Amino acid sequence: MATQKQIQLAKRPEGMPSDEHFNFVETEVPSPNTGEVLLKTLYLTVDPYMRGRMTDAKSYVAPFQLDEPIDGGVIAEVIETQSEKFNKGDIVIGHLGWQEYSVAAEDNLRKIDPEAAPVSTHLGVLGMPGLTAYFGLLDIGQPKEGETVVVSGAAGAVGSVVGQIAKIKGCRVVGIAGSDEKVQYLTNTLGFDEGINYKTSNVYEALKSACPDGIDVYYENVGGEIGDAAFSLLNKFARIPVCGAISSYNKTEKDLGPRVQTKLIKSSALMQGFVVNDFAKRFQEGAEALGKWVKEGQLTYEETIVEGFERIPEAFIGLFEGKNLGKQIVKVAEPDIAVLPHN
Numbered sequence: 593m594a595t596q597k598q599i600q601l602a603k604r605p606e607g608m609p610s611d612e613h614f615n616f617v618e619t620e621v622p623s624p625n626t627g628e629v630l631l632k633t634l635y636l637t638v639d640p641y642m643r644g645r646m647t648d649a650k651s652y653v654a655p656f657q658l659d660e661p662i663d664g665g666v667i668a669e670v671i672e673t674q675s676e677k678f679n680k681g682d683i684v685i686g687h688l689g690w691q692e693y694s695v696a697a698e699d700n701l702r703k704i705d706p707e708a709a710p711v712s713t714h715l716g717v718l719g720m721p722g723l724t725a726y727f728g729l730l731d732i733g734q735p736k737e738g739e740t741v742v743v744s745g746a747a748g749a750v751g752s753v754v755g756q757i758a759k760i761k762g763c764r765v766v767g768i769a770g771s772d773e774k775v776q777y778l779t780n781t782l783g784f785d786e787g788i789n790y791k792t793s794n795v796y797e798a799l800k801s802a803c804p805d806g807i808d809v810y811y812e813n814v815g816g817e818i819g820d821a822a823f824s825l826l827n828k829f830a831r832i833p834v835c836g837a838i839s840s841y842n843k844t845e846k847d848l849g850p851r852v853q854t855k856l857i858k859s860s861a862l863m864q865g866f867v868v869n870d871f872a873k874r875f876q877e878g879a880e881a882l883g884k885w886v887k888e889g890q891l892t893y894e895e896t897i898v899e900g901f902e903r904i905p906e907a908f909i910g911l912f913e914g915k916n917l918g919k920q921i922v923k924v925a926e927p928d929i930a931v932l933p934h935n
């Protein structure tokens with residue numbers, strides 16, 4: 593019987609996750625039944641939201657179970673099929689375990705075209721992070737030409753797309769990120785108007801000078817003191833899509849800061865939290881728009897690809913250390929049959 597490696601949640605972290613929270617387990621490669629396929633994992637995504645699933649607090653997604661495989665978005669190749677919908681060599685995306693091989697029901701998979709774009713982009717700019725940027729900025733942020741949009745976590749998967757869409761919409765865009773290299777990437781490669789390194793500057797002062805007309809949209813990815821600084825510069829009727837608060841995900845004590853109520857009242861600002869799945873019915877629209885902008889060269893992207901199944905925990909932990917530029921992805925294996933022209 594063939595065996596494979598799988599990563600299970602060994603322990604619930606308090607604070608920053610580390611190797612002890614992940615368990616590498618040898619399991620049997622499963623066999624597909626009717627309506628199912630056997631998949632070889634090619635690429636998988638590690639995302640900040642997975643940190644929330646490692647705790648057992650009630651949230652919008654169920655927690656990972658102890659001694660069960662961690663799961664998330666995976667690009668895989670069909671290597672055995674009991675399904676009429678899929679052939680051997682098809683490339684699919686699905687929500688699967690952190691393991692080298694998986695069996696999945698045909699209805700839980702979507703075929704993707706490896707000719708159209710690198711398959712890994714379906715985990716980044718053309719996938720969940722891209723859609724998060726698209727709907728959070730356009731539906732909640734409602735940016736208008738000439739307005740100032742500030743985005744935190746700006747050099748990451750979501751933030752880099754937010755800023756570029758805001759530029760497409762004719763806004764002044766200021767990005768906040770954690771290194772000079774990232775700031776240069778924002779301004780030199782992505783066309784942001786200004787970038788701020790939050791680790792080396794007073795964010796409030798830097799924002800004040802980068803946003804002489806105040807802030808109309810603050811796209812929140814990070815929270816904490818960076819959010820506090822942006823809240824002090826809101827214009828009348830500003831909008832604040834609250835996408836994430838990564839600065840608090842590994843905190844062990846309560847994350848208290850300046851209260852926002854008076855700032856919202858004074859600016860008549862609208863602050864709205866969301867999860868990307870709130871827009872699930874419109875994913876097709878978002879994917880088409882993102883795909884068109886990428887094709888036209890209006891939207892560019894970066895992927896930080898770590899190679900090797902063993903390095904999945906390292907890639908995940910790296911998200912909280914700012915190791916990634918653009919989307920963090922893990923390349924697990926080459927396909928057996930398919931040819932991936934772009935990867």
Ligand SMILES: NC(=O)c1ccc[n+]([C@@H]2O[C@H](COP(=O)([O-])OP(=O)(O)OC[C@H]3O[C@@H](n4cnc5c(N)ncnc54)[C@H](OP(=O)(O)O)[C@@H]3O)[C@@H](O)[C@H]2O)c1
Binds near residue numbers: 639641746836867914
């Ligand atoms: N609401 C939703 O449906 C939804 C969907 C996807 C993502 N999100 C949220 O959106 C945010 C960005 O996600 P992503 O997938 O695009 O991740 P990402 O930005 O590609 O990666 C995480 C980045 O966060 C920054 N970071 C880490 N710890 C930080 C801290 N303590 N303070 C400030 N910055 C820190 C790091 O960049 P630096 O080098 O700049 O520090 C790191 O590269 C996260 O908060 C995530 O939870 C929400």
